[in-house]
Amino acid sequence: MDALLQALAAIADWHLLAFLAAGVGLGLVFGALPGLTATMGIALLVPLTFWVSAEQGLAMLLGVYCGAIPAGGVPAVLLNVPGTPASIAATWDGYPLTRAGQAGVALKINAAASLLGQLASFAFLVLASFPLAQLGLRLGPAEYFGLALFGLSLMAGVSAGRVWEGMLSGMLGLALSTVGLDPMTAYPRYTFGQPELMDGIPFIPVMIGLFGLGEVLVHLAGTVESAARTSVPGDHSGLSRRQWLEVLRSGLLGSGVGTVVGAIPAAGGDIAAVIAWDQARRWSASEQARREFGRGSLRGLAASCAAANAAIGGAMTTMLTLGIPGDAPSAVLIGALLIHGVQPGPLLFRDHPSMVWTIVLLMSLAAGAACAVGWLGAGPLARLTRLPAPYLWAVVLVLSLVGSFALNNSLGDVWIMFGAGLLGFVFRRLEIPLGPLVLGLILGPIMESNLRRALILSRGDWTALVRRPIFLLFFCGSLAALAGPAIKAWRGKAKPAAH
C-alpha cells in the first residue's frame, strides 16, 4: 500500500505528466505511420532521456509504447495498411467495416478494445506477474516451435473459404522466410549474390507493400469501390447496446489471449492478435457469426485490437519480473531502464515496489490518453475516407515509399516493398488471401530455428517433441485448426471468399 501511495505521489507531478503526454503524442504518430514502429520510436527517444530523471524518461518511453500500438489500428481500419505489425489482424475486419461506411464505429472499437486490452493486462501484471512469467520460462525450443506451428495453422481460418489458396500463400510466406543466411549454419539461401538479402526479407516493407501499395494498385485498377458513407461522428446509434456487449466479450477474450501470448518472450502483439481473432471466431455463437469474420465482424476487430494491446502488459510482466524482454519494444525498454539505474527482475519488486506501481500507473494513464484521442478523433479520421480517392492513393503511396525506406535507410527495402505491392495486387485479383503469407513470413524463422534447436538438444530424436505436453497441446491444436477447413474445402462445401 505504501508503494502505491508513493507511486501516486510521484505521478502527481505536471512535469512527469507532460513527458507522458509527449510520449503518447509521439507514439500515436509512430504507430499511425506505416514503416515506423513502437520499437523505433522508443529507440530514437532513449538518448533524449539521458538529460531527465528516470521517472520522466520512463514516462515518455512508456507513453510511446502505449500510444503506438492503438494508433497502428487507425490506418489498418481506414486504409487497410497496418500501422504496426500488431495491427495486421485489424485489417481483416476493420477495413471491410470502412468500406461498408462504418469507419467511425470501427475506429471507436479500436480505441475501446485497445484500452480494455491494455488495462486488463496491466491488472494482470499487478496481480499475477510471477506465475505467468514462470510459465513463460518453462517454454523451450520445442514449445516455441509448437506455438509458431499453431499460429501458422491458423492460415486456414483466415483464408475465408479459399483454403487451398490460403495454404499456398502461407507456404510462399514460409519459403520467403528462408531467404538470407541460415540461422544455424549461416549458409546463404536464395540470396542470388545480393548483399541486401543476406539478412533475409524484412517483414515490414513486405507488409507495407502487400497492404499499402497493393491496395493502391487495386484501386487504380478501378475494380474496388471506395466507401460511400461513413458513420456520423458522435452518433451513438452506430452500435446497439447488445453489439457493444458483444464487443466487450470479444475484447475480454482478446485481452486474455494477448496477455498470455505477450508474456511469452519474443511472441508479440502480431501473433497474439491473430490467435485471438481465430479464437473469437471459433467461440462465436452461430455459423453466421463465424462467417462474418474477415468481412467486417465487430467481434473479430475487438478481439484482435484487444489482444494486440494486451500483449504490452504481458511483455512488461516478463520484462519486469524476470528481466527477459517479452517483445521488441520491451527489449529496448530494458536498455533504457538499465541506463537509468533500474534493474528489471525479481529484486525490482522487492527493493523498488513503488517503481513497479509507477510504471503501471503511467501505462494506465497513457492507455487512457490514447483511447481518448482515438475515440474523439474517430469522427474526423473517418471523414478522411471522404477525401477524393486520388488524394488518399497519393498519400498512401508516398508513405509506403518513405516508410519502407525509413526503417533501415535502405533502398533495397523500398524495392522489396514495390515487389510486394505488385504481388499483393496479383494475389488480390486471383483472390489468394494475403494473411497467410504474412503469417508464414513472421512465423517461419521462429518455427525453423526452434525446431532445429529442439532437435539438436534431443540429438535428432523427433519423438522427444511429442513427449513434451505443451508442444503436444499446440500440435493437436494445429491439426484441428487445419483439418476442419481443409475437409470442408475438399468436400466442396466452402463458399468463395467475398474479398
Added chain:
Amino acid sequence: MNKRLSVHPVAIGFALLGLYLLWSARHFPSAPAGLPGPGFFPAVAGVAMLGFSAALALGRPGEAVQWTAGRAARIRLVAVILLMLGHLSLWGIVPFSIRTLVLVSGVLRLGGVRWKDAIVAGTLITVAVTVGFAYGLHVRFS
C-alpha cells in the same frame, strides 16, 4: 483486360515454385547426424506447395479474373507502376523532393485531378513528407 483464367495456372505456378524449392534444397549442405540442414524448410515448403497445388487443381473449376475495370484503368495502373519504377531507378541521382513531386502529381493527375490542383497538392505532400521524415526523423533520402 478481362481474361477467363482457370485456377489451374495458379496451381501450376505454385507447383513449379514448389519443384524449384525441392530442387534447390538438394543443393544445400546437409547437417551432421541426420539433423535438419539449411535445405529442410525449403523442402518442406516445396512439398507442401506441391500437395496444396494438386488439391487446388483438382478441387476448383476455372474462374474469370477481372484484372482491370477497362482500358482507362489499365493505362492508369501501368502509368503509376512506371512512375514508381522511375522514382526508384533515379534514387540518388535526382533529388528526393523532385522525384516525389513528379510521382505524387502524376498519380493525382492520373486520378482525374486537374493539373494545377495536382501540382499544388503534390507540393504540399512532398514538403510535409520531407520535413517530417528528413528533418524530423533525420532520414537521409539521398
